[in-house]
Amino acid sequence: MKPSSGDIPELKGIDIYGESIPLNSYVGGDHIIYLDFKKRYDLDKRIEEAYKQGKYVLAENLKLSKKKTGILLADVAGHKLTDAALASMLHQAFLVGVLYELDNNGSVTTKLFENINTRFYMSSGISKYITMIYGEIWESGIFKFISAAHPFPVVFSAKHKKLSKVCMEKVITFPPIGTMPSKDDIDCNIHKSPLGQKEGYVVNELKLIEKGDILLIFTDGFSEHQNDKQERYFDKCLENTLSKNNHKSAKEIFEIIKDEMLSFSEPTDDISYIIIKKI
Numbered sequence: 001m002k003p004s005s006g007d008i009p010e011l012k013g014i015d016i017y018g019e020s021i022p023l024n025s026y027v028g029g030d031h032i033i034y035l036d037f038k039k040r041y042d043l044d045k046r047i048e049e050a051y052k053q054g055k056y057v058l059a060e061n062l063k064l065s066k067k068k069t070g071i072l073l074a075d076v077a078g079h080k081l082t083d084a085a086l087a088s089m090l091h092q093a094f095l096v097g098v099l100y101e102l103d104n105n106g107s108v109t110t111k112l113f114e115n116i117n118t119r120f121y122m123s124s125g126i127s128k129y130i131t132m133i134y135g136e137i138w139e140s141g142i143f144k145f146i147s148a149a150h151p152f153p154v155v156f157s158a159k160h161k162k163l164s165k166v167c168m169e170k171v172i173t174f175p176p177i178g179t180m181p182s183k184d185d186i187d188c189n190i191h192k193s194p195l196g197q198k199e200g201y202v203v204n205e206l207k208l209i210e211k212g213d214i215l216l217i218f219t220d221g222f223s224e225h226q227n228d229k230q231e232r233y234f235d236k237c238l239e240n241t242l243s244k245n246n247h248k249s250a251k252e253i254f255e256i257i258k259d260e261m262l263s264f265s266e267p268t269d270d271i272s273y274i275i276i277k278k279i
Contacts (some may be wrong), residue, residue, distance in 0.1 A: 012067075
């Protein structure tokens with residue numbers, strides 16, 4: 001289930017690299033899925049078939065998929081074998097859903113995540129929830145994403161050598177996957193929920209403007225990593241590292257951060273983070 005080097009997306013003008021570091025060394029609740037549309041799917045064949053069938057909107061949406069790549073980062077509550085199994089369920093549900101979306105829409109829509117949320121609500125206990133972020137980075141540097149109670153991304157400005165946290169007032173997030181059924185679900189009246197029902201997912205948008213800007217998406221094991229003095233690696237240490245190394249590749253930056261974090265203190269949770277750099 002761990003992404004291999006061949007899974008890392010290749011996108012014009014964007015350099016991407018990220019991995020999960022399981023607390024138990026071999027298995028955990030964090031999970032990454034890279035969705036390089038050009039690698040995973042025969043887009044040209046799909047476009048050709050769509051035109052033959054007179055599905056012109058579908059064909060145009062498939063064309064746009066050549067200019068972007070998708071990234072899903074999920075964090076199952078816990079880091080045991082059962083949590084890894086839940087991540088595996090999400091892995092299969094998501095990729096099956098993507099096939100359906102490409103066949104019918106030519107792109108991934110929020111409907112896929114409404115269905116995943118409902119399915120997990122019906123099949124998993126409330127203590128086994130999943131936080132998740134799914135985003136699509138475009139060649140232009142635009143990052144469009146939805147968040148289910150996941151830590152917000154941060155952006156490092158190459159020009160100002162500063163980390164900028166996303167303003168919470170400008171980002172809409174939702175409950176963890178599987179904790180509340182969706183109001184938009186046609187079957188919502190038969191899904192009894194003590195917590196009520198959630199609103200439909202809304203897509204947020206960020207933009208990398210300058211060459212060298214870096215977008216980071218991560219799990220809370222990354223943002224909450226701290227030493228015995230209750231000092232966090234996140235913020236100042238991370239900002240200093242990015243300031244010194246933002247001229248390097250995404251993979252090199254990832255490895256430098258990894259070495260520093262593990263030297264900073266022993267992990268107490270699974271750690272996952274992804275470097276998305278404009279080049």
